[in-house]
Amino acid sequence: MTALTRRALLKTTVAAGLAGIGAATVGRLAGWAAAKPELLILKTASIEARLMDGAPTQNVLTYGEAGPPPVVRMRKGEPFAARLINGIDDPTTIHWHGIRVPNKMDGVPFLIQPYVYQGDHFDYAFTPPDAGTFWYHPHCNTLIQMGHGLTGVIVVENPKDPAFDAEMVINLRDWRLGDDGQFIEAFRPRDAAKAGTFGTVRTANWLEQPQFDAPAGGLVRLRAAITDVTRIYAFRVDGAEAAVIALDGNPVPQRFTPDALQIGPGQRLELAIRMP
Known part of the structure; x- marks a missing residue:
């Protein structure tokens, strides 16, 4: 029969503790590996x-x-x-x-x-x-x-956001293009004292007049970003009920109608639109 001494008891306790720490560490590392996002x-x-x-x-x-x-x-x-x-x-x-x-x-x-x-x-x-x-x-x-x-x-x-029937994302920008469709000078010094050098062609998602389908009567979330350096846009929604729900990534404290709402370069706008 093995005698139970103080030294033996301490060794057993330390070994059990190390085993527990090892198992916990391996489990945590395995969790981190599983959570690694796709590149x-x-x-x-x-x-x-x-x-x-x-x-x-x-x-x-x-x-x-x-x-x-x-x-x-x-x-x-x-x-x-x-x-x-x-x-x-x-x-x-x-x-x-x-x-x-x-x-x-x-x-x-x-x-x-x-x-x-x-x-x-x-x-x-x-x-x-x-x-x-x-x-x-x-x-x-x-x-x-x-x-x-x-x-x-x-x-x-945000997984806690309310559900919408559809979502549309629009990239708004200017292009400095000549009549032949090719790039022209991006900056004119005389414009620096005014409102900046504007583009000659405006697009949404690289299209001049894009059209998107949405469910009739559905609630649509429209996300718009001005990825431009000069142009200021005025937003208005015709033919449907709409409310501004966020500006520049932040929910607005009180929703309001986008009646010629002006948004500048680098800004973002989110609308909730009830389709007719």
């Missing part, structure tokens, strides 16, 4: 796109292989990860406009991250603390990169 790939590219009647516009910049930059969707309080791959011959970054991200993820070159040169990549990882409508864009040579199309919309979803 979103955002690759810059120079494409041609039809932004107006006539010939397609050359050297339009986007993330992906065709069309406007994708709507990036996240969920409030859940980890998000994206890899920026630079496919153009101009160094770039991504700034997550309006989202409270860690400073090292904010996309300002040399201040908090290096340039991403052609063929290189940079991984962004953060957990969005707020729901709402935001947008993303580079912080490098912005007059050209943003002016040529590198502006996309972000939707941070």
